[in-house]
Amino acid sequence: MEIPYKIYLEESELPKQWYNVRADMPNKPAPLMDPGTHETATLDELSAVFCRELAEQELDDTNRFIDIPEEIQNFYRMYRPAPLVRAYCLEKALGTPAKIYYKFEGNNTSGSHKLNSAIAQAYYAKKQGLKGVTTETGAGQWGTALSMACAYFDLDCRVYMVKVSYEQKPFRREVMRTYGANVTPSPSDTTNVGRKILAEFPGTTGSLGCAISEAVEAAVSTEGYRYVLGSVLNQVLLHQSVIGLETMAACDKYDIKPDVIIGCAGGGSNLGGLIAPFMGRKLRGEADYQFIAVEPASCPTLTRGKFAYDFCDTGKVCPLAKMYTLGSGFIPSPNHAGGLRYHGMSSTVSQLYHDGLMEARSCEQTSVFQAAEQFARIEGILPAPESSHAIRVALDEAIRCKETGEEKTILFGLTGTGYFDMVAYQKYNDGEMSDYIPTDEDIAASLAKLPEV
């Protein structure tokens, strides 16, 4: 069968249920834990921070499928299906016998896959009768997605944006404002934790861990508000399974059998969503795939971190999660421009990796941007720096196939576009980008501060 350049499913073929990979995992991800008592966090405790139904999803590791509410399906129809693209031009340019496919999640104003979970979280908040939600954003993709989702459901949206991004990415901020969101640079003097951090480190430009603490505090201290998060959590991976479900439906429809499935990994939302249903098949013994998580060499959570309970935020107000972590105080070198800078990793992805069901690789950023530029010129899409980590490894795999003559089918997740990342591209274009790999001592020092559980 001839494969089109871009496979768009029909609306009738779109997923009506999310897939919960935890149901098929022999070893379930470890539960969230109260940071004070070290007891397993209960539904009631989680419901004080998260919307009730989202807290239920967070804890559900038995139901394989969860219905996607019709309101969310309707919103999905505005920007989904995302195309599964056959990279014919890239294959030709590389002269590889490999077949390369990518699932492109960037064709929406948030510029990434983040919208898939943002709309779900906004929906449940609205359903619960809340006034609004709080969140943090680093690079800004998640904040933008949440702003769009809240505008759609007429919810108030308060975003704590890491100060350095707030200042360096004014256009991201403007997109959020255009969608009606309230954007505050973090750390700020609007929260106790923010004031404390500002007092201790007056010149700080902020971090994701700190912005999370502020957003959580703002949610629990404001009537009618809850906190929402764009990655790491089980509920997020559940919503993001729509990526993998669409991809699998398209593959099955055209009899495409991926050998290797590659995704970039920061908190794990895209990777976890893309691989979920394929991993399900692997776990059930129905098929086998090679899964590769790709992370920055400057923030090597899976490849050099430790599998342990750790704080999710700097202020240590969130539940503890068992995950691969570099320690909640770990901050990538300031020269790091490529995103994916969270110190931890989704518990689900961490468990799958720990159980040997997937691999992980790390890439240095100049090689990532080199892949990004090559991809942009050949395939016509300017990728997000985050997504370009997956491109790097997909190119490496395709080039290896050229050497060995293997006709592998390579599938990767192209999570988003780089239109708001041109400062990083400019650095690369000007030859001013450098690499940095943390030393073993750096990582050991950070890991020494893990909580004793």
Place this chain on the structure above:
Amino acid sequence: MEIPYKIYLEESELPKQWYNVRADMPNKPAPLMDPGTHETATLDELSAVFCRELAEQELDDTNRFIDIPEEIQNFYRMYRPAPLVRAYCLEKALGTPAKIYYKFEGNNTSGSHKLNSAIAQAYYAKKQGLKGVTTETGAGQWGTALSMACAYFDLDCRVYMVKVSYEQKPFRREVMRTYGANVTPSPSDTTNVGRKILAEFPGTTGSLGCAISEAVEAAVSTEGYRYVLGSVLNQVLLHQSVIGLETMAACDKYDIKPDVIIGCAGGGSNLGGLIAPFMGRKLRGEADYQFIAVEPASCPTLTRGKFAYDFCDTGKVCPLAKMYTLGSGFIPSPNHAGGLRYHGMSSTVSQLYHDGLMEARSCEQTSVFQAAEQFARIEGILPAPESSHAIRVALDEAIRCKETGEEKTILFGLTGTGYFDMVAYQKYNDGEMSDYIPTDEDIAASLAKLPEV
């Protein structure tokens, strides 16, 4: 038949020929004219500036269909079909009985429909054995599109970017650089015309008309180079007919019969391409449609300009075109942020308008941005300011239908996204945007300098 949210044609349904509306026009657009001799420009003369085959297309007003070369069809498959979207959410939010559709051309890295002609022009340049092409860009959409097209065909790309945009839109510039283009702020000291303008107006921030002059001079004075242009010309409208052809195919497939077809109009490339095949049906008496061109009130070419031969550029080195014009010296007020600032209009669109086959309206920019914000929040796409002119009138028409109870089918062209226009959105968000309408005296003074033909 139930209409999906987004109609994507199958690859097999994509156009294989462009449609040349001039073949069906009873009154052909007037020919280009030599600025010195006032004789009709010949194929040989045009071929000194443009690629040979493009010059042939420029002059061809008899062939109704022109084959799209396979290489161009292949490139189109990387980002086309563009979806025809049913704006269900917008209809619901407005409470209108009207059905609203938009053809969305923004799902590619250039962010607009400009890529449709850029790839065609780059192809013919490559086929002719040229080393490279020169062009100008204002807001940057055309320059980005051409950079992408040149990267694909491995052609050198030299872009003269209006200085004020070069400085205010560094990210647009970086996208072009990422695609390997050479970007020069205009006016520059690299051309005679640039040096002359700089000497006369040392503090000038440039204009599109001036950048055109520089790009043309650079092309004709460099061995192996030709000049390419992103709008106004007949050849560009020909290539852009792919928009209308896809739209018409989707409409016919789902039995959608538009009553009103709306497009924003700067030089006319999007509008001309969108309406072309529908206009063909109207001209052949097969169907009737109401066509509406929408332009900024601060640059009201169709609604307040004159139908006459005029210079296409400030330096007066290009052929003269008969078109609606405000005079080649006309520059919109500095507070104008919404694009569409060219002083003239495609000869084809001008002739159709002059013959009463279409209407034109002008909009003030605050009302345009109000429509943009409303659309973004409801339909989830942040539109380009240019495109938002069409949105404004589509909203007005839909609201009128609510008042009258008419169940009209409204179709408009959503030419692109506003991701690189956040400075303008910021102005709007901050309440610092104002309107300006040129006085009759302003326009009369500019028109007084039309060439005597």
